[in-house]
Each structure stands twice: as structure tokens, then as C-alpha cells.
Amino acid sequence: MASTLISVRQLSIQFNTDTAPAVSNVSFDIEAGKTLALVGESGSGKSITALSLMRLLPETQVQYPDGSISYHGENLLSASESRMQQLRGSRVGIIFQEPMTSLNPLHTLEKQISETLRIHKGFSLAACRPRVIELLNLVGIDKPEQRLGHYPHQLSGGQRQRVMIAMALANEPELLIADEPTTALDVTIQQQILDLLQSLQHKLNMAILLISHDLNVVRRVADRICVMHKGELLENRPCAELFAAPQHEYTRQLLAAEPEGRPHPINTRAGELLRTHGLKVHFSSPQGLFRRRQSAPATVAGIDLHLRSGETLGIVGESGSGKTTLALAILRLIRSQGDIVFKGLPISSWKQKRITPLRKQMQIVFQDPYGSLSPRMSLFEIIAEGLAIQGCRCAQEQISRVSQALQDVGLDPAVQHRYPHEFSGGQRQRIAIARALALKPELIILDEPTSALDRTVQKQIIELLRDLQQRYNLSYLFISHDLAVVRAMSHRVMVIQQGKVVESGATETLFSKPQRSYTRRLLAAAALKAD
Template sequence: MAGPARDDAPVLEIAGLSVTFGQPPRAVEGVKDVSFSIRRGETLALVGESGSGKSVTALSVLRLLPYPFAHHPSGSIQLAGTEMLSAPDGVLRDMRGSRAAMIFQEPMTSLNPLHSIEKQVGEILAVHKGLTGAAARARILELLSLVGLPEAEHRLGALPHELSGGQRQRVMIAMALANEPDLLIADEPTTALDVTIQAQILDLLADLRDRFGMAMLFITHDLSIVRRIADSVCVMKDGRIVERGPVARLFAAPEHPYTRALMAAGPHGAPRPPATNAATVMAAEGLKVHFPIKTGVIRRTVDHVKAVDGVTLAVKEGHTVGVVGESGSGKTTLGLALLRLISSNGPVTFEGARVDGLKSRALRPLRRRMQVVFQDPYGSLSPRLSVGQIVGEGLEVHRIGDPAERDSMVAQALREVGLDPDTRHRYPHEFSGGQRQRIAIARALALKPRFLVLDEPTSALDVSVQAQIVDLLRDLQDRHRLAYLFISHDLRVVRALADDILVMKDGVVVEAGPAARVLDSPDNAYTRALMAAAFGVATRRDPPPSTKVEAPRPSP
């Protein structure tokens, strides 16, 4: 084991790291000969698509890969002067959380759903600092204030599900900072967040890095985030670093073909203009969805949450209406109300007929012509059913064709989305994220719908896969004259797909109009804030961070 780190030495130094999974002769290489270093106050971004080895490299730093399935046949990881690959368990426990901490992508699965925020942050202080009681509580409040959690004192007893996505991520950051680590590892910490919350979290991380003088390893597939927060970049492909360098140089003149492909990836183009005489497929006028707030023993209604409050829209054949806004703005609730999956007030017409007053039995024949594709295909596809069973389930429910005809329809639906029909006997876990989303789209298309609600269908995908899905959706719309309600917080994807846009805030449409006009010349201040968060170019941070801890500042 090496001695204490010198002040000018890298906080993290990885040399020739290799990671394999499984046992020879069937061992698979996940990381191959990776080397890089990070000093105090510096942020290095690991960039690449899913499966490139980014997270495997980061998990190796703290020896968090599953043993004995994962092995490190060669290489060295020096963290603050300690060799991690040969460190005994006691040393690893001390290093994890005290010298290095990690922020994971999805805080809802990283936080314990049964424990309060105070207990989860306090556990770290108790294990590493021995702090309990009033001293621990004071430190927890200090940390939560530092990360900009509003009304921190009133949220100590809150459970994770009672916080928004951005608030949960702030709690995760507070836990990571509890022991003022030398290294902060952030693994896709903003992927599932709205653009405005994403901007706040990135600014917060940069600010905290500068205050504490930490080194930061930032993992992402989003190059716009790299430009905003990183000093240097390593581009990974198939477990290897194929290009590295300062952010400015890499963006100005990428050398490796894969880096250039990543730069060019992402949704592009614009939707094809819909026919001027297209029929209206789905429409709503003054649509309202109010959820009652009940209190007391007899559960008396005292108020309502106005999730959707007076929304009017029309979606035509071959036409896409994009719905944008932050979490909690009412986007998904609007989509569910149009599909009649939740009750609402106000006229809703589908194919020219009122559907808002229909009972479940009367709605059932219509459901095959209105379908939905959800955000997370892994969560929306049953792991116990084969792909053929998943895509064919709706055909069976609606009693369309005999078994042989249904199998043929399933094969055709898979071809439509660019998948080999022979894969229909495999299961969801055997496919990549992009392929699973294609399966979810095939499931909806098998019933030959006219109206599709697309609820954040690309947010969890790599930029190159996002581009493929957007191109696929455009192609399918042209072929079948589909009407889309496209819900997203990613305005780059919305620009590539939507003809018209509704901007929602607190259940109300604050701006609506043609996509080009709303995106390029927004009238509403809230819309302008969304555009600035999504498309604004951040300035590079001020140099030479100080290691002095300043007084907490308000949340960005």
C-alpha cells in the first residue's frame, strides 16, 4: 500500500486497468487497458454509449463490482495514495464514503424507500464520523442546506417518494458530501431530470467541487453536459479509451471517428409537414383533472390538486403535438386522460366521437386504436413473457386472428421497427435499451392504432439511439399517418419530431403554437427559461478553485 498522497499528486490515478466478467475460457472483457488521472478541483468526463465500460470503470474505483463474477486481471487504481485493487476490506470500508463517494443515476432506487432522509444521511455520519443525536442533526441540516434542498428542517422526516426527482438527487449529493471526500464520482446523475433541474444540479456540482476542492469523475452519454461541466474528456468505446483531451480541443477538433460520430449523433432534422386537410384524430376542450385532497377520519375533501386545468388541444392525422414542461406540470396526466386511463372533466373526442362519458366496456373496442409507449421499456415489458408474447398480447386480448395469424402480425410489427422476427422467442433482458424501446413501439403498432401517446420514450437512451428512435417514429408516422402526443423534457428531441408544442406549468398551458415559433421565439418567461436551460451555452467556470468551505448559498 502506498503512503499518503502528495498535495500535487493526482487524487485518482488509474493505470492499465482491465476488468473481466466470468471465468476463463468464457471470460468477457468489460474494460481494457484504461488509464487516466484526476487532480483536485478538476472534472474528468467519461463519455460513451451504453456498454462502453464507463460505469464499470467507475465502480472499479471503489471495488463495487460483484465478486467473484468480476475480476481485475491487470492494472492499478491509486485513490489518495492508496492502492484500491489490493486493499483489504477494512481499508475499503474506510475509503468508501470518506475519501471517495458516488452519486448514482436513479436516486429512487439508490435511496431506501422505508427510511427517512434524516436517517439515511445520518447513517453515513454515524459510520464514518461517529456523529449521533443533536450533533448529527445539525450536520444533516447543514448538508441539506448546502445542496439547496428547500425547507430542509421540515423535510428531515420525509421518505424518498415524498420528494421530487431533483430533490432526491440533492439528498444523494448531500450523502456523498457528508464526509467531504477527495473524489466525487457522478454516474449519469442528471439523465432522468428535467432540463431546468438538470441545469441546477450541474451548477450545484460544479460549485461544490470548487468549494471543497474535490476531484470529480463525471460519467455521461450527453455531450452537452460535458461541455458544461468538464475540464477534460476520455471517450470510451468497447471498453477502451479511444480519445482523450481538454474539452475545448475535443469539441473543436475531434480526431477519432467514434468521437466524431458521437458529436454528430442525437436527434436531428424536422418533422415533415402534415397534410393541410388532415382529419382530427384526438381533441380535448377545457380538459381538467383535479385530484381531491382529503383529511380527517372521514376523509373529507378540503381542496384539490389541479394536475390539468383547462387544456385545449387537437392532434391531427400524421401530426405530432409535443408537450413539454417540468416534472409535475401535468404532461403525463394529460396523456392518461386523453387515453381515458384516468377520469377527467371536459369534452374529449376521438375520431370525431365523444369518449369522455363512456364506460369501460364501451371504451374497450376503441383502445386498440389508441396506444401508449412509456419512458422505461425495461419497466413496461414483462420479464416473464417472450417478445412474441409481449407484442401479441394486445392481439389476443382483442381477439384479432387465430394463433397463426397473430404470430404473423407479431413478426410484421417487429420488422416495422427494425427488429429480426426470429428474436420474438427471446426475453426483454436479452436486448439493449434501444431494442427494448423498439419492442414497446412494436407492441403498440401491432394493433394498428391511429393515436399514440409517447411518454418520454427516448429520455433514458444514448444520443445515437435517441436519433434512431426519432427517425423510426417519423418513418412510422409517414407510413401509417399516425397522430402522436409526444411528451418530453428533452427539447432537442421535441424540435426534431413535433409540429406544434404545448408548454405546461402547474397544470396549465402557458404557451402553445407551431414548434419553430415556440422554440425560436418564445413569448412566455417560463418557456424562455426552459429554452435557456436546454439550448443555452454555459460559460467555462472560473479558474483555480479554493479548498475553503464557504457559507451555504441559496439553491440555483
């Protein structure tokens, strides 16, 4: 029988500014060597509950009116701050949700990983080095000795997540709290991270508290699942039982919130909107004694694609495969070689002054709904900015088009004077789509538009995008690492590896009968099979 490591009983958490508790009467046990998952939509209380275990919520802003958190029988809610500092990073490690913002951009990997060793073990930086190299090896970072002096921006998303895991495991904790550890990672990297966590769990007999909105991830690794909604715990059951026979209606809604349906059929007489031929992108980097710029291998290496009016082309591949670089090259936002033809116009050689008026017909929705909207601008200013740049300076027309764009994405035009921080992630993504729609484009590039969203919100955004496409005959380039979402959105799919197209074809054909081993590996990592 597994021993209980942490026992939470009737826990309530309330912020001083709120009248109602953010978390109410939550109870669960975390057992040694086992994985407990907290699942639910954004705002359900998952992360707040997890952070409360180590009292990481701001003490001046939060109170615990009821309940207890026991660690080996010790009530942590009454423990001193010095005792909590002993536990944090030593007996309990934490992987935060966003590695790029959780890692210090000004410190090297060696300094950041060794910090917890220096604090809890009293080691010098030099004495920590062998352990840091060992940890980087443990989490699968190639050539760790050469990575010690690197900074976070020099790593891919998957590598940054591995570094976060190395930091959390430095002192071999009894419990690892993993807050959305695979969000925004492509399916193969997700699989590697999950395999890594399970391997380390077995090696160290470590308990894991996993916070995730991705039920596919939870199903693979969790022993037990707690379903949270609006701060309350609705179900607490073994993983297999919950997936086989969910008891609560909300749980059934979560399980049913997988991307579904297929895009509307294309008009058989639809003409070609976009074509590229031999499109290449090279990035140079300073090298050598005098830091001369040397050309690196092509990030995009001769890609041919075509897109018809009203069609969606899904673009998939691992992180660093060149998906976003391809999109930016098509929009002429970075330099490229090769041909780009839009509406029959050879725009690859056009000067920026000439291409600016054409941009209203080619728009992009960026990946991060939190970072792509200016926090200093109201919704009206965000959406109207592009209108003004493209020559629409009539105030009344701006008001009309902003209101229409908000209505199109399912938002009340009355909110146009509010600011981005007042909206949820799903609402912010709708705002980003509205900003693109206001210019009445023919092509919209969607760069991971659902990666940071809950499954229920993802489903809403997919249905919205399909409806808008049919209503306005929009063409989409849909970039995503989520193959279930790609399948629900795309008429055709293009698979890219290291800047080259390895396979492309009709969506259902590619998913049911992939021809290349790389495609089969992507599908296997996503656990997707033909219906």
C-alpha cells in the same frame, strides 16, 4: 498545478463468465478540484470503470488481470476490504444513476442521509440531525426540517437526485463519482443540479468523475474528457480541444449524433383526430384528524388542445407540470373533467366497458424501457397480449402481426421468443413501440421515449418514429423534457407549467421567437437556439 488524487494505469477488468475483458488497458488521472468525464454509449465500460475505483464490482464475479488504481499513491486493488470501507462514503462519495431505485423506499430521508455519518463518525441519529438539515439546505431542498420524515416516493425526480447528492456529500469527500446524475431530469432541473455540483466543487475543492452519455452536459462542466468504446479508451483530452477537433472517428460519430432533421409535412387535407376542451385533473389526499380526502390544486387545469391525423404535438414542461397526467387523462386511464373528443366521438363520459374496444386505436409507449416490459413474458407474449384482449385470438394472425410489428421497428422476428433482459435499452424501446404498433392505432402517446437512451440510440429511435408516422399516417403526442428531441419530432409544441398551457405554436416559430419568459427559460436551460 492541481494535484493528482487518483491515478489509473493500464486497468483491465474481466468478468469470470466472459472470455474477453470488459475494460482493457485504461489509463487516466483525476485531479483535485477538477472534473473528468467518461463518455460513450451504453456498454462501453464507463460505469464498470467508475465502480472499480472503489472496488464496488462483485469480488466473486470480477478480476483485474492488469493495471493499478492509486489513491494518493496507495494501490487500491491490493487494499483490504476494511480499508475500502473507510474510503467509501467518507473520502469518496457516489451518486448512482437512478435515485428512485438507489434510495430505500422504506426509510425516511433523515435516516438515509445520516447513515454514512453514523458509520464513519459514530454519531447517533439525533446528533446527525443538524448536519442532515444543513445538507438538505446545501442541495436546495425547501423547508428541510419538514422533509426529514418524508420517504423517497414523496419527492419529485429532481428532489430525489438532490437527496442523493446530499448523501454523497455528507462527509465532504475528496472525490464525487456522479453516474448519469441528470438522466431523465427536465432541462431546468438539469441546470440546477449542474450548477449545484459546480458550486459544491469550488467550495470543497472536490474532484468529480462524471459518467454521462449527454455530451451537452459534459461540455458545460468537464475539464477533461475520456471517450470509451467497447471497453477501450479512445481519447483522453481537454474538453475544449476534444469538441473543437475530435481525433477519433468514433468521437466524431458521438458528436454528430445530436437529434436532427424535422418531421415529414402533414397532409394539408388531414382531418382532426383528437381535441380536448377545459380538461382538468384533480388529485385528492387524506388530511386532517380523520384523514378525510381533500381536493388538491388541479394537476391539469383546463387544457385545450387539438391534433390532426399524421401530426406530432410536442408537450414540454418541468417535472410535475402535468404532462404525463394530461396523457393519462386523454387515454381515460385516470378521472378527469372536461371534454375529450376522439375521431368525433365524445369519449370523456363513456363507461370503461364502452371505451375498451376504442383503446386499440389509442396506444402509449411509456418512459422506461426497462420497467414497462414484463420480465416474465417473451417478446411474443408481450406484443400479442394486447391483440388477444382486443379480440384477435387466431394464433396464426397473432404470429403474423407480431412478426410484422417487429419488422416495422427494425427487429428480426426470430427473436420473438426471447425475454426483455436479453436486449439493450434501445432494443427494448423498439419492443415497446412494436407492442403499440401491433394494434394498428391511429394515435400513439410517447411519454419520454428517449430519455434513458444514448444520443446515438436516440437518433435511431427518432428516425424510426418519423418513418413509422409517414408510413402509417400516425398521430403522436410526444412528451419530453429534451427540447432537441422535441424539435426534431414535432410539428407543433405546447409548453405546460403547473397544469396550464403557457405557450403553443409551430415548432420553429416557438423555438426561434418564444413569447413567454417561462419558454425562454426552458430554451436557455437547454442551450438551444434557432439554426
